[in-house]
Amino acid sequence: MSQTVTTPTAPRPPSLEQELEMFRGEEESAQQYFYGYLATQLVPFKNSEVLEKMRETPMFWRTTRYALLMSAFVVLGRIFDQDSKSLHNLDKLLAVVSANIGALSRAGLLQRRVVQGMTPADAAAYASTKYDLTTNDVRAMRKEVAKWRKVYEATYRDIRHKIFAHKGVSSAGADALMAKTNIDEVKEMLGFLHSLYMSLFQLHSNGLKPDLTPTTFSMPPTAYLGSQQSSAAEHMYREAGDLLYGLIDPD
Template sequence: MSFADELENFRMEEESAQQFFFGYLALQHIPGDNSAVLKKLNDTPTFWITARYSLLLAAFVALGRIFDQDHKSVHNIDKLLRAVSDEIALFNPASLEARRIADGMDPTFAREYAADKYTLTPADVRSMRKTVAKWRRIYELRYRDIRHLVMAHRGIPRSQVEALFADTKIDEMKDMLGFLHALYGALWELHVNGRKPDLTPTAFRLLPRQGYGGSDNAGERMYRDAVNLQYSMLDVPTPMRDED
């Protein structure tokens, strides 16, 4: 599988994880903050409880597909980095110039555009692997067992389930998803524009508002849509503020 194919598969997985988790957060935040919304949701509680649980389940499943190292996995974050390493010759000014010309850019302009762009090194790839390993350790420490023991299988005692969830951290999940989104963006920018990779985790801004302006982050769009859906059932304005 080529780098471009692996990157696109990774994008779909990391954006899915964002959407599922931030959709779940919206169904946690808004009813807790607004009694009128909570009352309206309680008119059809079975649906909303099921929807909230399903979103959380899907988020953990998506994270598992990204981080788990099952040899049967067709795509995961390791295979993405292996493609980067195997095709490292793609990430230099000469290759960028050739891609730009193939896309229709004037050859002289393409040469000038690509001349000072970044050349990826094996040390860069090792640094990416090190950062991925750090986040995988966090996933394995606090989240993998939820996926395997609670979401995928039944049978462990309720006390153990509660202990697993008690050890999770919403801000940590946001940072993990922010790192995955930053990794995708860094590799896309490197391939398309020759920019040096920056793996600083994306800081998601969960601001409910009407309309579709603003960020292109899948998680933020999902959060806003889920908020607007809940408030659309009421004759009250959507509050304009950040959520914790």
């Protein structure tokens, strides 16, 4: 009795849309965790009544702050990780962008608009003034990623590896590593990651020229805009602030 032997097929590489969506989830998670941590630090610092209420349940708030900060560093590690076994990171994202450079053009945008329901004539008119991604653009993205990876590796990678992922240093060593950190630097790093995502998303969706200027998040957020209009960082800080101020004023 004969047996049919089937050869397993290799998994299909992720599409640009899939890789971009994966990156969005990672960079927004890093925003949420870090700015949630900042809220639990800054709100009680600015309001003594909130601080007094938090002291009624100190274990919960210490654990929450630690968990948020740890999660932020774990996600940043995944984003900047260059392990060949990593399925999704910045290098994989830019490799997919390079492989799809032809799709990130006026011609590619025209085709996507037709698929979305535009007439070929309207799609051609819409795409005619849009931007064609170039190899120089991708090179500039890689250069900026390399710059921020150096920042991450110089200060933050050891914190992720030696404090949060493994207990590789003493308490004094952990304090020394944390003393090297800079909140404004982490904010700018997260702002760069968000600008990279938004640049690629807007290029793919609307044909806009990439702009890698790091996003500046409004802290504290000045007005409620809703989760669809504010960044993940701003939305998280706002909700955390609402929770903390709710400790002293439930209304």
